[in-house]
Amino acid sequence: MNESGIVRDGKVLILAYDHGMEHGPSDLLEHRPSAEPEHVFGLAEHDDVTAMAVQKGLAEAYAASYDVPLLVKLNGKTALGDTAPYSALNCSVERAVELGAEAVGFTLYPGSAREGDMFELFQYVQETARDYDIPVVSWVYPRGGTVEDDQAPDIVQYAARLALELGADIAKVKHPGSVEAAETAATLAGETLVTLSGGAKGGPREFLDDVHDVMEGGFAGLAVGRNVWQRDNAEAYLDALGDVVYGRAEPGEALDRAGIDG
Ligand code: FBP
Numbered sequence: 573m574n575e576s577g578i579v580r581d582g583k584v585l586i587l588a589y590d591h592g593m594e595h596g597p598s599d600l601l602e603h604r605p606s607a608e609p610e611h612v613f614g615l616a617e618h619d620d621v622t623a624m625a626v627q628k629g630l631a632e633a634y635a636a637s638y639d640v641p642l643l644v645k646l647n648g649k650t651a652l653g654d655t656a657p658y659s660a661l662n663c664s665v666e667r668a669v670e671l672g673a674e675a676v677g678f679t680l681y682p683g684s685a686r687e688g689d690m691f692e693l694f695q696y697v698q699e700t701a702r703d704y705d706i707p708v709v710s711w712v713y714p715r716g717g718t719v720e721d722d723q724a725p726d727i728v729q730y731a732a733r734l735a736l737e738l739g740a741d742i743a744k745v746k747h748p749g750s751v752e753a754a755e756t757a758a759t760l761a762g763e764t765l766v767t768l769s770g771g772a773k774g775g776p777r778e779f780l781d782d783v784h785d786v787m788e789g790g791f792a793g794l795a796v797g798r799n800v801w802q803r804d805n806a807e808a809y810l811d812a813l814g815d816v817v818y819g820r821a822e823p824g825e826a827l828d829r830a831g832i833d834g
Pocket of ligand 1: 594711770798799
């Protein structure tokens with residue numbers, strides 16, 4: 573896809589902050605400052621961040637006060653029930669554009685008994701985003717049905733390919749486990765850029781190594797939440813992540829430059 577607000581030099585570094593809906597308060601209270609939207613919007617002003625992903629309510633209340641390319645997440649679900657995972661639309665593409673969105677995001681749960689309903693909603697999202705000429709980022713998280721391990725290489729590769737076939741510009745997928753598996757996922761995704769979904773906070777070096785691996789495999793970057801804003805040194809950690817994503821340094825050197833102990 574062409575360069576846009578959220579793709580810089582072919583790379584993507586999205587700060588995700590939709591966890592209050594998706595996971596509930598526990599993620600935010602794990603590191604108290606991150607319960608305050610001002611804190612996380614401030615982090616998103618980091619030079620290497622290419623977009624901040626939030627739900628409509630946060631976009632309405634805060635985005636205008638920050639110099640942050642906005643990615644409005646159009647659907648979501650809570651963590652309170654998971655029998656047939658379904659992410660309901662709560663914002664239109666039109667409203668997201670009014671709010672200043674430079675991209676829209678949409679979660680798909682392939683494998684869910686309700687995957688077809690989400691595919692139908694995605695049709696509206698993808699085609700309307702085309703009308704407005706803004707990119708669509710799809711969180712593609714297989715779950716439900718026959719999916720036993722959502723990080724199995726073939727499942728992640730299926731997710732990456734599905735994003736291409738449904739017309740997403742950027743796919744956000746789980747780590748497939750190795751450089752080789754990432755390479756296959758990136759190949760299967762064709763013109764769709766593939767990004768890594770962060771996951772629960774890991775060790776600073778461990779997570780940078782994961783990011784480095786998928787970049788080696790041809791991913792375009794990542795969309796990360798907890799691995800940034802649950803850290804005390806989030807700003808410095810973004811420096812290190814930026815170094816790895818934009819290829820300025822290997823993980824060890826990136827941590828040294830950021831003054832972070834691995
Ligand atoms: P993290 O980097 O914190 O994992 O955030 C990525 C993300 O996709 C969020 O945008 C979303 O809220 C959450 O993970 C969904 O996680 P899951 O549905 O896998 O629990």
